[in-house]
Amino acid sequence: MAADTRRESDVSRESDSGRGSTAGGSAGNAESHSLGPVPLPAASRFRPLLGLLVPAAVVVVWHLIVATGTIPAYQLPTPLRVAETLYGMGASGELWGHVAITVQRVVLGAGLGIAVGTVFGTATGLSRTASDLLDPLLQSLKNIPSLAWVPLFLLWFGIGESAKVLLIAVGSFFPVYLNLSTGIAAVDEELLEVAEVYDLGRVESLRRVVFPAALPDLLVGIRGGVGLAWMFVVAAELIAASQGIGFLLSDGRTLARPDIIVGSILLFAFLGNCSDVAVKEVRDRVVGR
Amino acid sequence: MSSGADPVLAVDDLRKRYDDTVALDGVDLAVADGEFVAVVGPSGCGKSTLLRVLSGLEAEFGGRVAVDGTDVCDGGSDAVGMVFQEPRLLDWADVRENIAVGLPADVDPDAPAARERVDDLIETVGLGGFADSHPDELSGGMAQRVSLARGLAYNPSVLLLDEPFSALDRLTKADQQDHLLDVWEARGTTVVLVTHDVEEAVYLADRVVVLGGQPGTVESVVDVDIDRPRERADTELVALRREVTAVLGR
Ligand SMILES: Nc1ncnc2c1ncn2[C@@H]1O[C@H](COP(=O)(O)OP(=O)(O)OP(=O)(O)O)[C@@H](O)[C@H]1O
Numbered sequence: 457m458a459a460d461t462r463r464e465s466d467v468s469r470e471s472d473s474g475r476g477s478t479a480g481g482s483a484g485n486a487e488s489h490s491l492g493p494v495p496l497p498a499a500s501r502f503r504p505l506l507g508l509l510v511p512a513a514v515v516v517v518w519h520l521i522v523a524t525g526t527i528p529a530y531q532l533p534t535p536l537r538v539a540e541t542l543y544g545m546g547a548s549g550e551l552w553g554h555v556a557i558t559v560q561r562v563v564l565g566a567g568l569g570i571a572v573g574t575v576f577g578t579a580t581g582l583s584r585t586a587s588d589l590l591d592p593l594l595q596s597l598k599n600i601p602s603l604a605w606v607p608l609f610l611l612w613f614g615i616g617e618s619a620k621v622l623l624i625a626v627g628s629f630f631p632v633y634l635n636l637s638t639g640i641a642a643v644d645e646e647l648l649e650v651a652e653v654y655d656l657g658r659v660e661s662l663r664r665v666v667f668p669a670a671l672p673d674l675l676v677g678i679r680g681g682v683g684l685a686w687m688f689v690v691a692a693e694l695i696a697a698s699q700g701i702g703f704l705l706s707d708g709r710t711l712a713r714p715d716i717i718v719g720s721i722l723l724f725a726f727l728g729n730c731s732d733v734a735v736k737e738v739r740d741r742v743v744g745r
Numbered sequence: 746m747s748s749g750a751d752p753v754l755a756v757d758d759l760r761k762r763y764d765d766t767v768a769l770d771g772v773d774l775a776v777a778d779g780e781f782v783a784v785v786g787p788s789g790c791g792k793s794t795l796l797r798v799l800s801g802l803e804a805e806f807g808g809r810v811a812v813d814g815t816d817v818c819d820g821g822s823d824a825v826g827m828v829f830q831e832p833r834l835l836d837w838a839d840v841r842e843n844i845a846v847g848l849p850a851d852v853d854p855d856a857p858a859a860r861e862r863v864d865d866l867i868e869t870v871g872l873g874g875f876a877d878s879h880p881d882e883l884s885g886g887m888a889q890r891v892s893l894a895r896g897l898a899y900n901p902s903v904l905l906l907d908e909p910f911s912a913l914d915r916l917t918k919a920d921q922q923d924h925l926l927d928v929w930e931a932r933g934t935t936v937v938l939v940t941h942d943v944e945e946a947v948y949l950a951d952r953v954v955v956l957g958g959q960p961g962t963v964e965s966v967v968d969v970d971i972d973r974p975r976e977r978a979d980t981e982l983v984a985l986r987r988e989v990t991a992v993l994g995r
């Protein structure tokens with residue numbers, strides 16, 4: 457039920473924006489003429505580029521602020537300086553080690569968190585008893601901020617890779633768990649009755665009705681989980697790492713190199729965006745027809 | 746044609762309440778093997794509720810309901826298939842997959858014979874060419890026919906149909922009614938059909954059960970002793986139609 461309404465509202469939102477761009481086009485009653493809408497695809501093709509306008513303006517203003525000395529360069533480097541630093545580190549090969557280890561941690565941690573979240577979400581979604589037992593605990597654990605876990609994980613698992621991967625796994629576990637658990641529990645009762653009347657049996661009704669119905673929720677959870685994995689990798693690397701983009705961040709502070717700090721932040725933004733777009737793409741493939 | 750010695754469906758003093766609403770109060774009904782029974786009655790009189798009890802979806806009710814001598818609470822409902830009042834399709838699955846949900850559990854839906862059967866059903870409900878469409882690409886009447894095909898795929902010994910033709914135009918409706926009669930005659934299925942359409946009820950059924958009242962009870966049972974195949978415009982049928990309509994209007 458919940459999934460249905462959400463999908464419907466998504467659709468209506470899309471068609472709303474479609475209508476919006478029509479209205480942005482030439483004539484009001486152009487709809488009746490077959491030639492009316494023709495110029496529109498060209499206009500809407502450039503629409504995504506609008507999103508670049510504000511960031512470009514920000515970069516220009518940023519440059520001006522630093523160039524005019526409003527903010528001193530030792531606190532904020534110029535955009536060009538940041539680009540040079542990143543390029544230099546890339547060319548010398550130093551950057552790739554940091555990027556690779558951070559990506560590896562995120563992939564392992566998010567993978568683990570998503571896997572465990574799927575298991576727990578399925579269990580609590582299907583079984584009332586499992587939900588009564590586990591859900592109150594997990595609901596309260598989810599509010600613990602990422603940084604609060606760090607000392608405990610260092611104590612338990614040392615400063616090695618496992619502490620970081622596990623910390624990230626904790627972060628990506630919760631969105632997956634919460635979304636899947638509610639998604640499964642909210643599967644349309646009417647469809648479950650169909651499965652019952654046609655004697656699908658427990659396994660088949662899970663495979664053919666419950667899981668497909670909850671799949672959109674799982675994917676929403678995975679998207680959130682991957683997002684949180686990037687939050688948690690920073691927490692892990694800032695405090696206990698000798699490599700990684702988070703380490704670069706803190707190293708930049710120690711070395712008083714704002715260009716490295718800003719460069720690292722931009723790297724996080726870029727990589728986080730890439731993973732988000734990738735997950736969203738998968739979701740749209742699977743769910744959106 | 747009316748209830749024989751060994752009814753396939755035996756409903757004895759059925760009472761069903763939802764919290765404060767009493768939906769059915771003392772319904773008795775016996776349906777013989779291979780009989781076609783139509784149930785008519787005003788909206789809200791408990792027709793769907795009756796079918797839900799027969800198909801084993803309601804855990805709690807008063808009275809006794811048995812299919813082939815086995816109580817519905819003890820698995821008697823396994824032999825029963827139902828086409829719901831709403832299409833209830835899986836909106837992520839295409840038409841073929843939705844119909845395959847109805848295939849009996851021991852049939853592998855990917856086996857060639859099963860696929861052929863599903864494709865045949867798609868043709869008989871007049872949806873040829875829509876096998877790969879999804880429910881959100883179908884009209885209400887098309888979705889209803891997918892749901893009907895799913896029920897036919899199940900091939901149960903007792904088939905319950907809850908207003909299966911309500912969203913269809915006159916011509917499609919007549920086609921599907923005749924197809925249902927074909928299936929019923931060929932397979933010897935016992936059919937209980939709920940409908941608001943009195944013409945449909947007397948054309949299809951051996952007996953028309955009129956439910957009525959709040960809470961619902963059996964108001965009247967009208968036998969349709971007219972030879973098959975029947976003519977829709979048959980004067981006797983028209984007379985029976987008046988009779989059922991008169992009972993409904995009381
Ligand atoms: N799940 C439910 N919870 C509470 N009351 C219900 C429920 N299902 C049905 N009822 C009540 O039971 C009565 C009979 O409902 P039912 O759906 O069987 O009617 P119906 O004869 O099928 O009507 P229609 O022709 O409109 O489909 C109604 O008064 C309805 O309000």
Ligand SMILES: [Mg+2]
Nearest residue numbers: 792793794830
């Ligand atoms: Mg009904």
